[in-house]
Amino acid sequence: MTPVELEAALKALDVPAKAGAYVPPDGVSLTLHVASGGSSLAVGRVEHLRVAGELLVARSPKTTTAVLLSGVIAIGREGSGTEGRRPAGFGA
Numbered sequence: 001m002t003p004v005e006l007e008a009a010l011k012a013l014d015v016p017a018k019a020g021a022y023v024p025p026d027g028v029s030l031t032l033h034v035a036s037g038g039s040s041l042a043v044g045r046v047e048h049l050r051v052a053g054e055l056l057v058a059r060s061p062k063t064t065t066a067v068l069l070s071g072v073i074a075i076g077r078e079g080s081g082t083e084g085r086r087p088a089g090f091g092a
Contacts, residue, residue, distance in 0.1 A: 001072040003051060010049075013077045021050040024077070032058055033074040034067045043067065045078075 001009070010017075015024045024030055030046040048059040056069045 001069055003069065006051070006056070006069065006072070006075075009075050013075065015049075015077070021048055023048055024079075028077060028079040029060075030058075031076040031078065032056070032067065032072055033076070034071045035073050036068070036071045041067070 007017075010022050013024075013030070015022050015028075015030065024047065029044070030049070032043040032046060034041045034043065043058050043060070043065050045060040046058045047061065050057050051069065052066070054069055055066045056072060058065045058067070
């Protein structure tokens with residue numbers, strides 16, 4: 001994936017850029033799918049992304065992982081966030 005493709009994918013997934021990093025809304029996490037040389041890796045529960053040269057640095061609650069941006073083949077979004085949430089009960 002190129003930086004332009006990354007930006008387009010994150011924009012399509014409604015993940016805004018903040019201060020040079022990409023941070024999904026509350027209640028939302030990302031999964032990066034990375035492949036190289038016939039092997040694949042999924043990096044889940046990502047809460048913060050930033051590009052550092054040719055690397056994509058992904059931070060989850062327990063780990064920080066750096067992968068080659070060119071090896072990222074897909075990005076998934078989990079959770080709905082707080083947008084569009086309806087409170088329980090009969091309220092508006």
